[in-house]
Amino acid sequence: MPTPDTATFIAEARAWLAQQAPPRQATAWGDGDDTVAVFENWTAAEERAETDRIRVYEQAKFDAGWGAALTWPAEYGGRELPLAHALAFQREEATFDVPRRTEMFSVTQQLVAPTIAQWGTDEQKATYVRAMLRTDLIACQLFSETEAGSDLAAVRTKAVQRDGSWVLDGHKVWTSGARIADLGIAVCRTDSTAAKHAGLTVFLVPMDTPGVEVRPIRQMTGGSSFNEVYLDGVVLDDSMRLGPVGAGWQVALTVLAAERLDSGNLGLDNADRAVELARHRGPLSEIERDTVADLITRSYVQRLTGMRVAAAVVAGEAPGPEASVGKLLATNTMARTSEVVRMLLGSDLTVESGEWGTWAWTEHVLGAPGYRIAGGTDEIQHNILAERVLGLPREPRP
Amino acid sequence: MPATSTAARTFDAAPAADPSILTPVPEHDDLREIVRAVVAKADGTWDRLMSELEIGSLAVPEALSGAGFGLREVGVVLEETGAALLPDPVLTSAVVAVQAVIAADQPADDLLEAISSGREVATVTWASPHDVRATPSGDGWTLVGTTERIPHAETAQHLIVPATTDAGTALFVVDLRHDAVTTRTRQVLDDTRPLADVSIAKAPARLLVGPERFDDVWHTVQTAGAIGVAAEHTGMATHLLETTTAYLLERQQFGRAIASFQAIKHRLADLLVDLERARSASRYAAAIFDADPEAATLPARIAAAVCQDVVIRAAHESVQLHGGIGFTWEHTAHLYVRRALGDEGLFGSSRAHRAAIADLVGL
Ligand SMILES: Cc1cc2nc3c(=O)[nH]c(=O)nc-3n(C[C@H](O)[C@H](O)[C@H](O)COP(=O)(O)OP(=O)(O)OC[C@H]3O[C@@H](n4cnc5c(N)ncnc54)[C@H](O)[C@@H]3O)c2cc1C
Numbered sequence: 001m002p003t004p005d006t007a008t009f010i011a012e013a014r015a016w017l018a019q020q021a022p023p024r025q026a027t028a029w030g031d032g033d034d035t036v037a038v039f040e041n042w043t044a045a046e047e048r049a050e051t052d053r054i055r056v057y058e059q060a061k062f063d064a065g066w067g068a069a070l071t072w073p074a075e076y077g078g079r080e081l082p083l084a085h086a087l088a089f090q091r092e093e094a095t096f097d098v099p100r101r102t103e104m105f106s107v108t109q110q111l112v113a114p115t116i117a118q119w120g121t122d123e124q125k126a127t128y129v130r131a132m133l134r135t136d137l138i139a140c141q142l143f144s145e146t147e148a149g150s151d152l153a154a155v156r157t158k159a160v161q162r163d164g165s166w167v168l169d170g171h172k173v174w175t176s177g178a179r180i181a182d183l184g185i186a187v188c189r190t191d192s193t194a195a196k197h198a199g200l201t202v203f204l205v206p207m208d209t210p211g212v213e214v215r216p217i218r219q220m221t222g223g224s225s226f227n228e229v230y231l232d233g234v235v236l237d238d239s240m241r242l243g244p245v246g247a248g249w250q251v252a253l254t255v256l257a258a259e260r261l262d263s264g265n266l267g268l269d270n271a272d273r274a275v276e277l278a279r280h281r282g283p284l285s286e287i288e289r290d291t292v293a294d295l296i297t298r299s300y301v302q303r304l305t306g307m308r309v310a311a312a313v314v315a316g317e318a319p320g321p322e323a324s325v326g327k328l329l330a331t332n333t334m335a336r337t338s339e340v341v342r343m344l345l346g347s348d349l350t351v352e353s354g355e356w357g358t359w360a361w362t363e364h365v366l367g368a369p370g371y372r373i374a375g376g377t378d379e380i381q382h383n384i385l386a387e388r389v390l391g392l393p394r395e396p397r398p
Numbered sequence: 399m400p401a402t403s404t405a406a407r408t409f410d411a412a413p414a415a416d417p418s419i420l421t422p423v424p425e426h427d428d429l430r431e432i433v434r435a436v437v438a439k440a441d442g443t444w445d446r447l448m449s450e451l452e453i454g455s456l457a458v459p460e461a462l463s464g465a466g467f468g469l470r471e472v473g474v475v476l477e478e479t480g481a482a483l484l485p486d487p488v489l490t491s492a493v494v495a496v497q498a499v500i501a502a503d504q505p506a507d508d509l510l511e512a513i514s515s516g517r518e519v520a521t522v523t524w525a526s527p528h529d530v531r532a533t534p535s536g537d538g539w540t541l542v543g544t545t546e547r548i549p550h551a552e553t554a555q556h557l558i559v560p561a562t563t564d565a566g567t568a569l570f571v572v573d574l575r576h577d578a579v580t581t582r583t584r585q586v587l588d589d590t591r592p593l594a595d596v597s598i599a600k601a602p603a604r605l606l607v608g609p610e611r612f613d614d615v616w617h618t619v620q621t622a623g624a625i626g627v628a629a630e631h632t633g634m635a636t637h638l639l640e641t642t643t644a645y646l647l648e649r650q651q652f653g654r655a656i657a658s659f660q661a662i663k664h665r666l667a668d669l670l671v672d673l674e675r676a677r678s679a680s681r682y683a684a685a686i687f688d689a690d691p692e693a694a695t696l697p698a699r700i701a702a703a704v705c706q707d708v709v710i711r712a713a714h715e716s717v718q719l720h721g722g723i724g725f726t727w728e729h730t731a732h733l734y735v736r737r738a739l740g741d742e743g744l745f746g747s748s749r750a751h752r753a754a755i756a757d758l759v760g761l
Pocket of ligand 1: 039140144149173174177370374377
């Protein structure tokens with residue numbers, strides 16, 4: 001298929017989007033959904049229903065040729081378009097009131113699908129990549145354990161070979177979306193005699209396999225978007241192994257690197273919403289104006305930094321350090337958003353009043369700290385910048 | 399609460415351009431290397447920058463016999479001259495004055511040639527207080543008044559200054575060598591950016607931009623100036639991070655490189671985050687200016703706010719992380735603190751820039 005020129009592409013995208021949803025600005029301040037949740041406080045049934053609702057849109061988008069596969073090869077249902085087109089589509093999409101993707105959609109489409117495309121066998125690629133880009137299958141990350149968080153390579157969940165199959169035993173924690181995921185990507189220890197990072201192997205675990213048990217964990221927000229997952233004698237065929245035996249650390253790093261890159265846009269919608277709140281809660285004192293203007297500046301620069309990364313990737317260059325700072329910029333924007341909201345709302349934030357767009361912010365203020373932990377803590381991000389970008393001595397590694 | 403739309407307003411507070419505007423340009427790396435090499439030499443820097451590299455013509459349109467590049471390229475130069483705290487009037491004359499002269503109502507080829515080639519130096523009151531009045535006399539104008547804290551006024555030949563006329567404010571250029579013009583050097587914290595007051599007692603002046611176009615032109619000149627300062631700050635922060643990191647990798651205490659202590663690593667990582675913010679903000683503002691100077695108003699303020707904060711922090715971190723040696727006169731760290739503080743006074747604090755940002759987005 002020839003590459004459409006950008007103007008035609010945008011016009012076509014807009015026409016398609018207009019059939020799916022009204023423009024975002026059609027909703028007036030004070031009307032409609034006021035949620036600014038960072039992690040959703042859904043019951044299991046709501047989580048399932050909401051995921052399915054978003055999935056219907058994602059699938060329609062995929063089938064119409066606008067989905068996550070836009071830049072992917074035709075074998076995955078893609079159109080092989082340049083990244084610039086995908087970005088242009090995202091910009092257009094953001095102006096329509098389409099369903100907001102939860103984090104499980106980016107985990108599936110931006111983290112796990114590319115990792116399978118990179119490490120998978122031909123059969124795995126054929127089975128999973130398109131299905132994940134279309135979100136027919138949703139994936140979750142079975143990485144962390146109680147004794148292995150920042151130090152992920154310390155995982156103890158075991159996978160042993162028995163009668164040509166693998167048997168998994170262990171306990172994963174903080175698994176986002178495990179209740180609705182079809183497949184988990186699990187980092188397991190396959191060789192306890194090898195060095196810590198060398199004895200790992202990654203598996204794809206269908207979440208309905210006997211022996212997989214998901215138990216929701218209640219978070220500080222009150223809701224449960226993450227879970228603990230028990231793997232108790234879970235038997236997997238060798239065809240579910242992703243990447244070579246012993247290469248689990250490299251496979252996991254592929255996921256983690258994608259996660260760091262993908263986090264650059266987090267927090268921007270809520271920052272915009274907080275600025276909008278400031279416009280409606282005025283008049284502002286000088287100190288308040290300064291604090292809000294600071295948030296504007298930070299979210300603006302976070303966007304610019306994302307644009308630099310995108311521009312480098314589109315130009316076929318490896319992005320520089322700007323790609324590694326994205327997650328810290330995002331968690332900073334989220335923290336500043338909390339600060340602005342606390343300042344503007346006072347006790348309207350902490351005492352439910354029934355007023356639109358006030359109490360809803362509790363979900364931001366209580367959720368934002370989670371992103372400083374999830375996907376590599378702020379401290380670990382600092383270590384990564386110091387060691388990989390600035391070339392400073394590594395932390396001691398026993 | 400009034401019912402207004404969310405997207406229409408927040409749109410203004412987010413970058414409007416497509417990411418392609420930030421596409422890396424390989425030639426910029428070459429330019430950077432060349433400028434860096436020239437700046438690293440102890441002497442002849444100004445002459446080589448101006449006559450060999452012709453940096454004064456970089457952002458001059460080809461129609462005016464310039465190189466036809468823009469503030470993006472100028473920004474690369476200023477990052478390097480800023481990093482070196484070059485005391486020459488690159489920003490003032492080769493950038494801001496040139497931007498004012500190319501905007502003249504009538505082509506000012508002679509003046510443009512003189513200052514873009516570096517043969518003569520011009521300065522601009524772009525961020526300084528001024529109280530000057532212009533009256534017509536014969537074919538030209540006569541200026542009377544004072545203007546303060548003008549960079550490089552002691553060594554410059556020309557001063558570009560706004561003055562009030564009966565028809566409104568206009569932009570003039572006055573010869574600083576004229577007998578009716580006196581300059582008084584000010585004692586300043588930052589000796590790398592010398593400042594002087596200028597008194598004009600009936601000196602002849604040339605009209606550069608008349609009242610009809612003054613507001614637009616002056617706004618553009620100030621925007622270009624702010625973007626130039628932000629580029630210098632970005633260069634300073636780059637230099638401070640590089641040199642501080644190198645020092646901490648080399649210096650040992652407690653039997654190991656100081657840079658191996660996590661508290662130190664995290665502070666350097668924070669400086670890196672800040673530096674990337676400064677780069678994003680200043681380079682975007684320059685790129686937007688080149689595409690459409692009017693659209694650069696908000697990006698320039700954002701760059702000014704971010705880069706001013708970043709350079710203040712980086713300079714102080716550099717002193718602290720060098721320990722005792724960083725607090726000495728001999729060490730260069732204090733020169734960066736001085737420049738950062740001096741610029742804050744001269745060009746506005748980040749708080750002042752944020753107040754302007756709040757106005758621009760209608761807060
Ligand atoms: C909302 C949320 C969702 C999550 N979703 C998932 C998921 O879907 N799948 C999954 O596998 N995991 C998930 N996680 C887990 C997350 O990746 C880990 O919590 C995180 O990596 C930190 O590990 P930990 O909790 O064991 O904390 P620890 O590693 O014990 O850290 C505790 C504190 O010590 C600091 N610390 C640790 N090591 C160092 C060091 N070397 N230098 C400096 N400071 C250090 C940390 O920064 C932190 O502040 C999620 C977590 C949250 C909060």
